[in-house]
Amino acid sequence: MSDTPKRTALYDLHCALGGKMVDFAGWEMPVQYPMGIMGEHQHCRSKAALFDVSHMGQVLLHGPDAAEKLEALVPAALSTLPEGHARYTFFTNDSGGIMDDLIVANAGDHLFVVVNASMRAQDIPHMKAHLKDIEVTEIFDRALIAVQGPSAQEVVASHCPQAAQLSFMQTCEALIDGTLCRISRLGYTGEDGYEISIPEAEAERITRLMLDHPDCAPAGLGARDSLRLEAGLCLYGNDITPETSPVEAGLSWAIQKRRREEGGFPGAARILAQLEHGAARKLVGIMPQGRAPARAGVEIHDLEGKAIGQITSGGFGPTVQAPVAMGYVHADHSAPGQELHLIIRGKPQPATVCALPFVPQNYKR
Amino acid sequence: MTTYYSEEHEWITVEGDTATIGITAHAAEQLGDIVFVDQKAEGDEFESGDEIGVIESVKAASEIFAPVDGEIIEANELLQSNPAALNENPEADAWIYKVKLSDPSQLEGLMDLAGYKTFIS
Numbered sequence: 180m181s182d183t184p185k186r187t188a189l190y191d192l193h194c195a196l197g198g199k200m201v202d203f204a205g206w207e208m209p210v211q212y213p214m215g216i217m218g219e220h221q222h223c224r225s226k227a228a229l230f231d232v233s234h235m236g237q238v239l240l241h242g243p244d245a246a247e248k249l250e251a252l253v254p255a256a257l258s259t260l261p262e263g264h265a266r267y268t269f270f271t272n273d274s275g276g277i278m279d280d281l282i283v284a285n286a287g288d289h290l291f292v293v294v295n296a297s298m299r300a301q302d303i304p305h306m307k308a309h310l311k312d313i314e315v316t317e318i319f320d321r322a323l324i325a326v327q328g329p330s331a332q333e334v335v336a337s338h339c340p341q342a343a344q345l346s347f348m349q350t351c352e353a354l355i356d357g358t359l360c361r362i363s364r365l366g367y368t369g370e371d372g373y374e375i376s377i378p379e380a381e382a383e384r385i386t387r388l389m390l391d392h393p394d395c396a397p398a399g400l401g402a403r404d405s406l407r408l409e410a411g412l413c414l415y416g417n418d419i420t421p422e423t424s425p426v427e428a429g430l431s432w433a434i435q436k437r438r439r440e441e442g443g444f445p446g447a448a449r450i451l452a453q454l455e456h457g458a459a460r461k462l463v464g465i466m467p468q469g470r471a472p473a474r475a476g477v478e479i480h481d482l483e484g485k486a487i488g489q490i491t492s493g494g495f496g497p498t499v500q501a502p503v504a505m506g507y508v509h510a511d512h513s514a515p516g517q518e519l520h521l522i523i524r525g526k527p528q529p530a531t532v533c534a535l536p537f538v539p540q541n542y543k544r
Numbered sequence: 545m546t547t548y549y550s551e552e553h554e555w556i557t558v559e560g561d562t563a564t565i566g567i568t569a570h571a572a573e574q575l576g577d578i579v580f581v582d583q584k585a586e587g588d589e590f591e592s593g594d595e596i597g598v599i600e601s602v603k604a605a606s607e608i609f610a611p612v613d614g615e616i617i618e619a620n621e622l623l624q625s626n627p628a629a630l631n632e633n634p635e636a637d638a639w640i641y642k643v644k645l646s647d648p649s650q651l652e653g654l655m656d657l658a659g660y661k662t663f664i665s
Contacts, residue, residue: 216602217577401576401603470580470627472600495579495602502580524582524598 187233188322188382196397204297206234209399219398220405220497223368224538227328228398229389232367235323236299237376238306240290242313249283249290252309254425254444256435260285265348265363267433269425270305275446275453276421277428278305280413284350284363291350291361293323293374295415322382327372327406329541330394335362335373338388342373347542355385367403369410369540408503409496411464411535417475418462418491418505426453427507428462429535460488461513464535465504471523472502473530478522479506487512490521496537503537504530548651549660550611555635561648562617565641567599567608570664572634575601578627583619583640590614592650597640599630611654613646 184207193200198209208231211219222228240249246257255268265284269277279298284291294302299317307315326335336343341353342362350363361376377385389395404414413419419428424446431454438444442451467473477490493504504521512519515534520527547557553571557564572578580600590596590610597608620639622629629638645651655663 210603211576215577220602405602470624471582472580472605474605495600497577497602 185234187231188379189231189233189324189386192383192386193231193397198397198399201400203400204234204295206296208234209397211399211401212397214396214398216399216401216405217497219396219402222396223328223370223398223402223406224498225329226394226396227326227330227334227372227392228368228402229386229395230325230327230398230403231322231386232325232374233322233382234296236294236296236302237318237321237323238292238294238303239316239318240292240306240310240313241288241316242310245290245310245313246283246285248310248313249306250438251443252306252445253281253283254434254438254447254450255283256437257283257285257290259437262287263349263351265350265365269419269430269433270302271425271444271446271450272421273445275424275449277415277419277423277425278302278421280415280419282363282365286350286352286361291376297416320379322377322379322386323374324377324382324386324389325366325368325372325374326389326395327366327368327370328394329371330392331370331372332543334389334392334395335375337392338385345373347371347544356388358385360385364543367412368406369412369536369538370406371541371543405494405497408492408494408505409498409536409538410540411505411537413462413505414492423462423507424450424453424458426450427458427460457510459510460507461510462491462505462507463513464533464537465490465493465506465519465521465530466533466537467502467504467521468529468531470502471528473504473521473523473528477504477506479508480520480522480527481512482518482520484520484527487519498538505535508532547657548611548654549657549663550609550654551663552609552611553664554608554611556611556651556654558645558648558651561645563612563614563643563645564639565611565643566639567630567634568660569634572631575599575603575606577602578630581623581627581630581640583623584616586616586618588616590616600627608640612650614643615646616641617644618642
C-alpha cells in the first residue's frame with residue numbers, strides 16, 4: 180500500500196461541504212461534516228444521510244457457475260440466489276475464522292460483490308486464486324454512495340422511480356438522471372436505504388442531486404460507525420476477525436440450511452460443530468450502566484473479578500443517548516441481563532449484557 | 545486575573561495561588577460532540593504532565609494533561625450532568641477544575657493568548 184492516501188471521485192465535494200478528512204484504510208475520507216457526528220447520526224435516523232463508501236471494493240465475477248464456485252469460499256447459499264437479490268456473507272479460513280465480510284448480488288449475467296476497503300488487497304487475489312474459469316474484475320472507475328434513513332426512498336426515488344420497487348436486499352440497474360447506476364436496497368446503518376454504484380465521471384453530479392433533496396444531508400465515517408454499532412452490525416477487524424467464527428459472532432443466520440447440511444466451505448468442520456454444540460464464547464451487546472463509554476480493547480470481568488472477555492466495538496449511541504458496546508464473553512455469561520464489570524482506565528464499571536440491536540432495524544422487507 | 549494557555553490546549557486562569565483549568569474552544573471543536581468527562585476527585589495531587597482526567601467524545605477518548613503542579617480543590621459537577629457544556633461554553637461555565645498551585649513560577653512556561661493563537665494557527 181502506498182503512503183499517500185487515495186481519493187475517491189467525491190473528494191472535492193467532501194472538501195466543498197466542509198468535510199474533515201482523515202486517512203482511513205489508505206483512503207482520504209470525511210470523518211464528519213460541520214453538522215458533527217451526533218447531528219449526522221440523528222439526521223440518518225430521522226430523515227436521510229448520504230455517505231461516500233467508494234473506498235469499498237466493487238468486484239464483478241463473470242463466468243460459468245460463478246455463484247456455485249463462490250460457495251467454495253463462503254458459507255452462504257448463493258447458487259439459489261435469484262437474479263436481482265443480494266446476500267450478506269463472509270470469506271472463512273480453514274480454522275473457521277472470518278477473513279472478511281461481503282455482499283454478493285446476483286446481477287443476472289454476473290455477480291456483483293462488495294468487500295471492505297481494508298481487505299481489497301487480500302480478497303481479490305483470494306477470489307482469483309480459487310475461482311477457476313471465473314473472471315474477477317475489480318472496478319476502479321465507479322463511485323459507491325449510500326443513502327440511508329427513513330426518507331431514503333423519497334430521496335432516491337425522486338430521481339429513480341424503480342428504487343421504490345426494490346425490497347430489502349434487492350438490486351437493479353436503473354437510470355438516475357440519464358446515468359446507468361446499480362441500485363441496491365441495503366446498507367450499514369440499520370435504517371432503510373440504498374447503496375448506489377455510479378460511473379465516476381457522473382458521481383459528483385448524482386451525489387449533488389441527492390443532496391439537493393431537503394431531507395438529505397452528508398454524513399461521515401464517524402456517524403457510519405455509531406449507526407452500525409447501534410444497529411448491532413459487525414465491523415470487520417474489530418467484531419469479526421480471522422480468529423472469530425461466524426457462530427461466535429452471532430452470524431449463524433447467514434449460513435443457510437443447505438450449506439449447514441452440505442458444508443463445503445473453508446472451516447466447515449469447526450463452524451458446523453459450533454452450530455450443533457454451541458460456541459464457547461459469544462459476541463453480545465453490552466450497555467455500561469454509567470456514562471463512560473467502553474471502547475474496543477476494554478477488558479470484561481465477571482462480578483468476582485475474573486477476566487471473561489473483551490469489548491470489540493464501543494462508544495456513545497446518539498439514538499440510545501447512552502454508551503453502547505459489543506464484545507465477546509464466555510457463553511455462560513452471554514444471556515441478556517447478565518451483569519458484568521468493564522475495566523475502564525483501571526476501574527471496574529458495572530454493565531449489563533443486552534440483546535442486539537440497540538436500536539430496532541428499520542428495513543423495508 | 546491572568547489567563548495562560550498550554551500546548552495541550554488548556555487554559556488556566558490564576559487568582560493568587562488558586563487557578564481554574566479548562567480546555568480551549570479550539571480543543572472542544574477538535575474533539576467534537578463531548579459525551580462524558582472522567583474527572584479526578586477533590587484532594588488529588590498532580591504534577592505538570594500528569595493525566596488529570598479524560599474527555600470522551602463520540603469519536604474518541606482524549607486525556608487532560610496537567611499544565612502545572614498542584615492539587616484539585618474542586619471538580620466542576622456541571623460536566624457530570626451536562627458534558628455537552630464543554631462544547632458550548634468551554635472557556636467559561638464548563639471549566640474542569642479549580643486547583644491550588646504548588647509552584648506559580650511554572651506559569652511562566654505557558655503561553656499568553658497571543659502566543660496560543662499563533663500556536664494553533
